[in-house]
Amino acid sequence: MMWKIPEGGHSPLVFIKIPMFLCCGHLDFKHLTSTMDLMPLQASQPFDPSKYRYTGPNVQPRQLPNTRSQAPITTGTSVIGLQFDGGVMIAADKLGSYGSLARYQNIGRLMRVNDHVILGCTGDYADFQFLRDIIDQKMIDEECLDDGIVTRAPALHCWLTRVLYNRRSRFDPLWTTFVVGGLDDDGKPFLGFVDKLGTAYTAPQIVSGMGGHLATPLLREKMEGQPPLSEEAARELLIRCMTVCYYRDCRAFSKFQIATLKAGSIKIEDDLEVKGDWEVAHFSKEHA
Amino acid sequence: MAKNCNFLVIFQCKHQSIVLQLAQYTLRKSPVPDCNRCSCFVRNAALESSGMALPKAVKTGTTICGIVFKDGVILGADTRATDGSTVASLNCQKIHYLAPNMYCCGAGTAADTEQTTKLISSNLELHSLNTGRQAPLSTALKMLAQMLFKYQGHISAALVLGGVDRLGPHIYSVHPHGSVDRLPYVTMGSGSLAAMAVFESRYRPNMELEEGKKLVRDAIAAGIFNDLGSGTNVDLCVITKDGAQMLRPYDVANVKGARQERYRFKRGTTAVLKTRLRKFDVQEEEVVSMDTSEASGSA
Numbered sequence: 001m002m003w004k005i006p007e008g009g010h011s012p013l014v015f016i017k018i019p020m021f022l023c024c025g026h027l028d029f030k031h032l033t034s035t036m037d038l039m040p041l042q043a044s045q046p047f048d049p050s051k052y053r054y055t056g057p058n059v060q061p062r063q064l065p066n067t068r069s070q071a072p073i074t075t076g077t078s079v080i081g082l083q084f085d086g087g088v089m090i091a092a093d094k095l096g097s098y099g100s101l102a103r104y105q106n107i108g109r110l111m112r113v114n115d116h117v118i119l120g121c122t123g124d125y126a127d128f129q130f131l132r133d134i135i136d137q138k139m140i141d142e143e144c145l146d147d148g149i150v151t152r153a154p155a156l157h158c159w160l161t162r163v164l165y166n167r168r169s170r171f172d173p174l175w176t177t178f179v180v181g182g183l184d185d186d187g188k189p190f191l192g193f194v195d196k197l198g199t200a201y202t203a204p205q206i207v208s209g210m211g212g213h214l215a216t217p218l219l220r221e222k223m224e225g226q227p228p229l230s231e232e233a234a235r236e237l238l239i240r241c242m243t244v245c246y247y248r249d250c251r252a253f254s255k256f257q258i259a260t261l262k263a264g265s266i267k268i269e270d271d272l273e274v275k276g277d278w279e280v281a282h283f284s285k286e287h288a
Numbered sequence: 289m290a291k292n293c294n295f296l297v298i299f300q301c302k303h304q305s306i307v308l309q310l311a312q313y314t315l316r317k318s319p320v321p322d323c324n325r326c327s328c329f330v331r332n333a334a335l336e337s338s339g340m341a342l343p344k345a346v347k348t349g350t351t352i353c354g355i356v357f358k359d360g361v362i363l364g365a366d367t368r369a370t371d372g373s374t375v376a377s378l379n380c381q382k383i384h385y386l387a388p389n390m391y392c393c394g395a396g397t398a399a400d401t402e403q404t405t406k407l408i409s410s411n412l413e414l415h416s417l418n419t420g421r422q423a424p425l426s427t428a429l430k431m432l433a434q435m436l437f438k439y440q441g442h443i444s445a446a447l448v449l450g451g452v453d454r455l456g457p458h459i460y461s462v463h464p465h466g467s468v469d470r471l472p473y474v475t476m477g478s479g480s481l482a483a484m485a486v487f488e489s490r491y492r493p494n495m496e497l498e499e500g501k502k503l504v505r506d507a508i509a510a511g512i513f514n515d516l517g518s519g520t521n522v523d524l525c526v527i528t529k530d531g532a533q534m535l536r537p538y539d540v541a542n543v544k545g546a547r548q549e550r551y552r553f554k555r556g557t558t559a560v561l562k563t564r565l566r567k568f569d570v571q572e573e574e575v576v577s578m579d580t581s582e583a584s585g586s587a
Contacts, residue, residue, distance in 0.1 A: 213481035217510035218489060244488045248481065279493070283356075283472040 072124035072175040074098055076109045077251045078211025079120035080241050081179040082219055083189040083204045084234035085227075087262035088181035091238045092120045093246070095253035102253065110259045112266050114139050116182050117153045118259045122208040123176040123196065131163070131174060153182025157192035157200065165198025173197070177208040182261055207241075210249045215241035231260070239272070246274045351479030351511025351518040352382060352393035354450040354459040355491065356472045357500035360528035361450040361457045364504035365393045366479070366512050367537070368519035375519065381536065383525045386428055387412050390451030391525045391532060395477035396444040396464060404445045408432055424453040429460050429468060437466025446476040452529050479511025479518040486510045501526065505539050512541055 074096045081090040096104035110120045111132055121128040135156070142151060151159075157180040167173050177195040184190040193208065194200045205219035218241055223229065229237065238258060246252045254274040260267045349370040354363045365382035368375055384392050384405035390412075394401025408431045416423045429449055436443055447462040461474040473491050475483040486507040495503065504524060511518040521537035 214485040217482040217514040218485050220514065221486075221506070221510065240489050244485045247488050248484060280472060283470075283493075 072127075074104065074125040075251070076107070076122055076125055076128070076209075077249055077253075078207060078209035078215065078245050079109065079122050079177075079179045080211055080215050080219075080238060080245070081120065081181050081191050081206045082223065082229070082234055082238060083181075083191050084229045084231050086189070087183070087231070087260060088118070088189045088191050089231075089234050089238055089258060089260045090118055090120045090179055090181050091242055091256055091258045092122075093242065093253040093256040095251070095255075096125050097251045100250070102251075105253060105255070108257060108270070110257050110268060111135075112259065112268060113156060114142075114151060115264075115266065116150055116261075117156050117180065118182065118261050118266060118268075119156070119178055119180045120208075120259070121176050121178055124174070127174040127176045131160075131176070152185060153180050153190040153192065154184050156180055156182075157190075157194065157202070160194045161198055161200040164194055164196060168197050179206050179208055181259075183263060187263060210251070211241065211245045214244050214248050218244065231262075235260075239274075242272075243274050243276070246276065349515075349517025350382060350395035350477030351475065351483050351508050351515060352395050352448050352477050353475040353480075353483045353487070353504060353507050354393065354448045354461075354473070355487070355495075355500055355504055356457050356459050356493075357495045357497065359457075359497065360452045360526065361459050362497075362500045362504045363391055363393050363448060363450045363525040363527070364508045364538075365523050366508050366518040367521045367523060368512075368517070369398050370517055378520050379537075381523065383523055383534065383536075385409060386449070387416070387423060387451070388531060389422060389453060389527060389529075390425055390428055390449065391527060391534075392428075392432075392450070393448040393476070395446040395448075395480075400443045400445040401447065404432065404435065404443060405447070408435070422453065424455060425449065425451045425458045425460070429462070432462050433466045433468050436462060436464060441465040448474055448476050450525075450527060451532075452527050457527070475507065475511075477511070477518065479508075479515035482510040482514045483507035497526070501538070509539070509541055 076096060077093065079090060079092040081088060083089075090110060092109040094106055094108065095102055096107045098104075104125075107125065109122075109125075109128065110118065112118055113135055121131075139151070142149075160178055160180065164174055164176070164178075173196045175196050177193070180190075180192040180194070182190055190202065191204065191206050192200065192202045193206045195208070204223055205216065207215045207219070219237065222237055235258065242256050246254055254276070256272050256274065258269045258272060260269075349368065350366060352363075352365045354361055363383055367377075367379045367382065369377035369380040380398070382393055382395070382401070384394060384402065386392050386405060386409045392405045392408075394405060408428055411431055412423050412428055415427060428451075432447060432449065436445060441464045444464050445462075446464055449458075449460045449462060451458065459471060459474055461469045461471065461476055472493060473487045475481075475487065484507075486503070490503055490506075501524060505522050508518075508522045512520070512522070520542050522539040522541055524535040524538040526533045526535065
């Protein structure tokens with residue numbers, strides 16, 4: 001009897017219950033001694049635990065704390081988010097890198113949580129899928145409750161902060177950075193950042209990953225001290241940032257997605273591609 | 289008293305005790321090491337093992353960049369020098385002179401960039417006097433790259449070399465280990481990603497002068513405002529075939545705030561217990577200096 005392993009590949013708990021009599025050929029019992037062998041005709045001797053010790057190969061006791069996550073395996077690079085007049089927009093490319101191998105070239109790192117929240121994830125993809133399943137289940141439960149209360153972006157941001165911080169406090173982090181976007185309870189655009197340590201903040205522009213060094217200056221230059229951007233200007237700025245990230249980040253990819261959230265509508269564009277300009281190659285002659 | 293050439297070196301720095309520690313070391317150590325066998329490395333290692341904290345290198349933690357535009361090149365740099373997380377200098381100069389037609393921006397350890405560019409500048413002058421012509425940029429490039437490679441990266445100097453020679457305008461980047469790249473736009477330093485983002489989104493070949501200056505200024509400003517290792521002002525250097533023009537500062541991006549009020553203590557903050565008036569007879573003394581030079585007419 002085995003529990004069904006959920007899709008996505010990362011199953012945190014798998015209980016395998018195999019009846020003992022079915023696997024005599026595979027499990028080895030010679031390291032265990034049975035009480036039947038040693039019980040004398042009259043049980044007059046006191047119980048001697050040394051007769052029942054495990055004498056097989058050395059087995060380490062479970063190390064506490066459970067340090068599962070020491071390094072991310074399949075990773076996603078930057079996620080760029082910005083607020084515009086009336087909503088938020090988040091972009092992420094569609095690559096899952098396996099170290100320096102560009103292994104999965106069509107994975108979505110953006111997620112529509114419900115009608116009011118979108119989020120994007122940098123870092124370990126398995127940890128993102130794990131949390132994605134939990135968040136999906138939360139939304140199902142919320143719909144079933146049907147009490148008129150919906151999870152908005154600040155609430156999900158807060159919940160994610162607590163989850164990630166608690167995991168890091170147990171030295172078992174979910175190696176992910178989230179960019180959560182939506183409208184807050186007053187209808188104003190909200191953009192929040194949570195990383196694997198539980199560091200959380202909100203800002204008009206949020207970039208996670210390597211794009212933080214590349215795209216943040218561009219976003220701040222266009223947005224600081226200015227009136228809110230229109231949706232077209234925001235989209236154009238976001239595409240420009242994705243282009244720069246594609247030029248300068250080794251783990252970036254040309255195909256990307258943009259998720260736009262406005263009051264009442266979420267749109268995820270899935271088939272965008274950076275058109276690179278490689279004219280500069282002509283200049284890069286061998287030096288004299 | 290120990291007679292040793294090494295210990296006459298005085299460190300000019302904020303660590304006052306270094307001179308004292310040197311003196312103590314001199315008195316403590318005997319016999320006196322042989323001058324013929326002494327070397328700075330041996331002395332430094334010995335000082336460090338005797339418990340002295342050597343001064344940290346002042347890094348520049350910088351944003352430097354250069355572009356090729358229609359008529360030449362434009363080099364840009366910020367002006368902050370950092371010593372760990374302290375700002376060591378608010379307004380240091382990172383664009384160094386190499387030749388009348390070549391300038392070099394330097395990032396990394398401040399001493400390394402300064403001395404490397406000075407050395408190569410002297411050698412270039414000698415070279416050009418020797419050959420009787422203006423040295424091309426590739427000469428400076430080779431000198432810099434070969435020297436840095438020789439020291440295997442221990443000279444922490446990341447340079448942006450730019451200039452105009454008879455072959456046209458060039459920009460090169462030289463890394464501390466000695467690799468070079470020839471490109472139309474380069475950035476180096478801790479703020480290089482911020483500046484490169486600006487270049488990647490706005491650079492076009494054959495820009496006009498004003499557009500080029502604005503682009504370089506914006507790239508350095510991106511480094512100044514988004515990178516903690518860069519700050520204060522933007523310096524530019526425009527080099528065309530007619531010569532070089534050093535614009536320092538081109539843009540004062542960070543002005544030190546003016547004091548809002550006078551912060552002196554008001555009279556009466558310290559209670560006055562006693563007042564005593566004394567009269568003094570002041571005699572004025574005027575010192576008239578005599579002109580004792582040979583050129584004066586008097587005997």
